[in-house]
Amino acid sequence: MSNDFTRREFIKMGSRLAVVMxxxxxxxxxxxxxxxxxxxxxxxxxxxxxxxxxxxxxxxIDSEAxxxxxxxxxxxxxxxHHTLSATTGEMCMDIxxxxxxxxxxxxxxxxAIPDGMPDACMIGHRSIxxxxxxxxxxxxxxxxxxxxxAFGGIPAADNNPTGAISVPDFLKKSGVxxxxxxxxxxxxxxxxxxxxxxxxxxxxxxxxxxMNRPLMFFGNTNHHSCPRFYDYERANFAKKFSDPGCLFxxxxxxxxxxxxxxxxxxxxxxxxxxxxxxxxxxxxxEIFALRKSMPFYRKGENLS
Amino acid sequence: xxxxxxxDPFTRIxxxxxxxxxxxxxxxxxxxxKGEMFRGFEQIMKGRSPLDAQQITQRICGVCPVSxxxxxxxxxxxxxxxxxxxxxxxxxxxxxxxxxVQSHITHFYHLSALDFVDVTGIxxxxxxxxxxxxxxxxVKSEVASKKLFxxxxxxxxxxxxYLTEAQGxxxxxxxxxxxxxxxxxxxxxxxxxAGKMPHMATLVPGGxxxxxxxxxxxxxxxxLSELRTFYENNYAADVLAVAGAFPSYASIGRGCGNFxxxxxxEDMANNSSQMLxxxxxxxxxxxxxLDTKQISxxxxxxxxxxxxxxxxxxxxxxxxGAYSWLKAPRYQGEPMEVGPLARIMVAYQSGQDSELNRAxxxxxxxxxxxxxxLDSCLGRHAARIIExxxxxxxxxxxxxxLNPTKPTCVDFNLPSSASGEGLVEAPRGxxxxxxxxxxxxxxxxxxxxxxxxxxxxxxxxxVAGPVEQSLMGTxxxxxxxxxxxxxxxxxxxxxxxxxxx
Numbered sequence: 001m002s003n004d005f006t007r008r009e010f011i012k013m014g015s016r017l018a019v020v021m022x023x024x025x026x027x028x029x030x031x032x033x034x035x036x037x038x039x040x041x042x043x044x045x046x047x048x049x050x051x052x053x054x055x056x057x058x059x060x061i062d063s064e065a066x067x068x069x070x071x072x073x074x075x076x077x078x079x080x081h082h083t084l085s086a087t088t089g090e091m092c093m094d095i096x097x098x099x100x101x102x103x104x105x106x107x108x109x110x111x112a113i114p115d116g117m118p119d120a121c122m123i124g125h126r127s128i129x130x131x132x133x134x135x136x137x138x139x140x141x142x143x144x145x146x147x148x149x150a151f152g153g154i155p156a157a158d159n160n161p162t163g164a165i166s167v168p169d170f171l172k173k174s175g176v177x178x179x180x181x182x183x184x185x186x187x188x189x190x191x192x193x194x195x196x197x198x199x200x201x202x203x204x205x206x207x208x209x210x211m212n213r214p215l216m217f218f219g220n221t222n223h224h225s226c227p228r229f230y231d232y233e234r235a236n237f238a239k240k241f242s243d244p245g246c247l248f249x250x251x252x253x254x255x256x257x258x259x260x261x262x263x264x265x266x267x268x269x270x271x272x273x274x275x276x277x278x279x280x281x282x283x284x285x286e287i288f289a290l291r292k293s294m295p296f297y298r299k300g301e302n303l304s
Numbered sequence: 305x306x307x308x309x310x311x312d313p314f315t316r317i318x319x320x321x322x323x324x325x326x327x328x329x330x331x332x333x334x335x336x337x338k339g340e341m342f343r344g345f346e347q348i349m350k351g352r353s354p355l356d357a358q359q360i361t362q363r364i365c366g367v368c369p370v371s372x373x374x375x376x377x378x379x380x381x382x383x384x385x386x387x388x389x390x391x392x393x394x395x396x397x398x399x400x401x402x403x404x405v406q407s408h409i410t411h412f413y414h415l416s417a418l419d420f421v422d423v424t425g426i427x428x429x430x431x432x433x434x435x436x437x438x439x440x441x442x443v444k445s446e447v448a449s450k451k452l453f454x455x456x457x458x459x460x461x462x463x464x465x466y467l468t469e470a471q472g473x474x475x476x477x478x479x480x481x482x483x484x485x486x487x488x489x490x491x492x493x494x495x496x497x498a499g500k501m502p503h504m505a506t507l508v509p510g511g512x513x514x515x516x517x518x519x520x521x522x523x524x525x526x527x528l529s530e531l532r533t534f535y536e537n538n539y540a541a542d543v544l545a546v547a548g549a550f551p552s553y554a555s556i557g558r559g560c561g562n563f564x565x566x567x568x569x570e571d572m573a574n575n576s577s578q579m580l581x582x583x584x585x586x587x588x589x590x591x592x593x594l595d596t597k598q599i600s601x602x603x604x605x606x607x608x609x610x611x612x613x614x615x616x617x618x619x620x621x622x623x624x625g626a627y628s629w630l631k632a633p634r635y636q637g638e639p640m641e642v643g644p645l646a647r648i649m650v651a652y653q654s655g656q657d658s659e660l661n662r663a664x665x666x667x668x669x670x671x672x673x674x675x676x677x678l679d680s681c682l683g684r685h686a687a688r689i690i691e692x693x694x695x696x697x698x699x700x701x702x703x704x705x706l707n708p709t710k711p712t713c714v715d716f717n718l719p720s721s722a723s724g725e726g727l728v729e730a731p732r733g734x735x736x737x738x739x740x741x742x743x744x745x746x747x748x749x750x751x752x753x754x755x756x757x758x759x760x761x762x763x764x765x766x767v768a769g770p771v772e773q774s775l776m777g778t779x780x781x782x783x784x785x786x787x788x789x790x791x792x793x794x795x796x797x798x799x800x801x802x803x804x805x
Binding site for chain 1: 310311312313314315316317318319320322340341342343344345347348350351352353355356359360363364365366367369410414415418423435438439442451452453456457458459460461462481484485487488491492494495496497498499500501502503505506508510511512513514515523607619621622629711712713715718786790801
């Protein structure tokens with residue numbers, strides 16, 4: 001590591017991450033130390049894509065402080081990533097196999113697993129089901145990132161032609177007991193991933209809810225810090241898109257969706273869905289997109 | 305005796321692609337392009353509320369969700385017979401422009417450049433850029449370590465000829481990292497009105513839920529101006545530097561020779577005849593107007609049970625002879641290339657004056673290239689920088705036209721039965737969504753997607769898809785490191801999650 005990268009910078013980064021994780025300033029030295037250890041130890045991360053859209057990958061590289069460049073060259077050793085690895089072709093399978101047999105890596109899985117049709121997701125002539133099962137069994141931790149990996153998401157929605165299921169369900173079925181963090185969202189927020197990763201490496205598994213979501217990010221609902229909260233209190237409801245007021249009657253699921261989007265904002269603090277007049281579609285919730293009987297918007301005939 | 309060469313998984317694209325080649329005396333004799341992941345979006349859409357469509361279909365792709373969202377609201381607005389406010393058109397153009405810039409920067413630096421730029425060149429770096437010195441120390445310590453895979457994810461790689469000119473190499477490498485911030489900034493530009501990216505929250509039939517404020521206009525200006533500076537000082541220059549160092553790639557990677565564009569960026573609200581990038585069709589160099597009735601999809605070599613085209617196919621993974629989850633779309637029975645190259649070819653060959661046509665002519669006269677040479681591996685990269693310039697200039701104009709005192713959205717009534725067509729150009733090319741509504745629910749939903757055209761398998765006549773045709777005849781120096789084939793395939797910027805969906 002560059003000698004220029006001083007302890008001062010770890011402290012600076014630590015203070016930003018303490019904010020990300022909702023910790024008080026007393027945690028900054030601990031986090032700075034974790035970052036320093038990360039930079040010297042550099043944990044091996046393998047990121048597999050199953051039935052995914054790459055949206056969580058794209059969201060992760062929208063991360064800031066630490067940005068993607070720092071993540072890649074300072075904190076983690078990204079052994080394999082479908083979208084980012086220079087490696088292509090059969091060499092990839094060599095990396096995946098050797099990492100799997102060495103073990104003690106962190107396996108990140110993006111996307112659902114086609115449990116009913118393994119041919120629906122193949123890599124190097126093998127089903128992703130087999131590759132994920134083996135790589136998860138020898139990993140220290142598994143991170144199921146995004147709505148599809150966390151709860152099945154759109155691939156597992158009604159009509160589900162491939163028998164898609166979530167990563168935790170797949171691992172349970174396969175008898176793999178590796179500790180698994182569930183970080184939902186469509187896409188997942190980069191802070192949720194980076195914050196969880198740092199916590200995992202410094203303190204171990206963070207406090208989780210009953211679905212294995214880190215409470216530091218998913219402990220409250222979006223309603224809790226909603227910018228339109230007072231409209232809700234005064235029953236001032238928007239009747240059509242782009243109206244001012246609470247979006248509840250248009251279908252907003254902020255009241256039942258455990259996430260901190262309204263507090264944290266998206267894309268470097270630029271905006272968030274509800275602030276922008278868009279009803280929360282519950283992309284972090286365990287029911288996201290699954291039922292055709294539960295449309296995202298309530299309008300006209302959908303009101304009944 | 306032909307040898308089998310397989311590139312599986314094919315990385316640094318979106319999604320799950322495998323390429324298999326028959327190579328004889330170092331020449332590719334035949335190629336197969338295989339889509340390896342299927343989810344079934346069209347089936348999943350059935351029976352849902354039509355208003356779910358723009359949310360569900362955006363999730364086909366996390367790299368170009370804006371295009372799917374737009375195609376989806378366009379087909380709904382066609383079905384609901386709606387007129388849009390001017391602000392809605394402008395905001396949608398701005399969001400799509402931001403997504404194009406993000407997609408093109410990501411494609412060049414993070415997906416393609418590692419095929420040309422030599423990462424190990426950092427070891428010879430003698431300058432004083434603090435970040436680069438950090439990367440140098442890191443690569444040094446990684447290579448010296450006993451790790452199984454040092455300097456991942458940048459090594460290992462296919463070995464071959466990389467950039468040898470040290471200054472250009474280091475500059476492109478530095479910009480690999482700067483571009484990470486720039487593409488995030490392009491997403492911030494989208495999120496100003498989209499709420500978040502990927503997967504816009506605010507897009508609905510009738511417009512956009514977010515409102516215009518002077519603060520948002522100022523934010524848009526500042527993000528776009530930084531992106532413009534990066535485009536002018538770095539992106540365009542780095543593409544030209546790579547092109548200068550690998551001139552032979554202007555004569556390989558030629559596709560099927562047919563091009564299709566649906567047209568994009570409406571110049572006036574509710575008037576699809578005025579497009580910044582014009583629609584059109586080129587078959588054997590002959591220009592004709594777009595007629596979407598000429599589009600068909602067939603599945604002879606695709607893993608689906610029926611070949612009656614739209615809507616009736618069922619997955620059949622073990623189908624004999626089938627080698628891809630992609631269908632084979634055809635226009636008048638012909639394979640078509642879509643994407644940035646198709647857009648500039650259509651604009652140029654239409655003979656009509658347009659900004660894209662003028663920008664293409666300027667590029668040709670500056671570089672001394674011919675229009676024919678653009679139909680190549682390097683030409684596809686060049687097409688992206690040509691159109692990025694036009695997009696940025698026009699996006700500046702759209703931002704200034706935003707009117708905070710006027711609405712961004714109109715209301716509508718959902719019809720019980722209707723059907724509609726939505727056409728747009730995604731960064732990767734022509735994208736169409738078709739919706740059929742019955743009893744307020746989706747009865748049928750079809751998407752014909754850019755990479756489905758480009759990476760399509762053979763059709764029933766045995767005619768190969770555009771990427772497959774591009775690979776045929778390519779010289780491969782080392783069959784264990786088929787970097788020439790990899791460069792050609794990546795020039796198309798394949799997106800497999802889109803292609804199969």
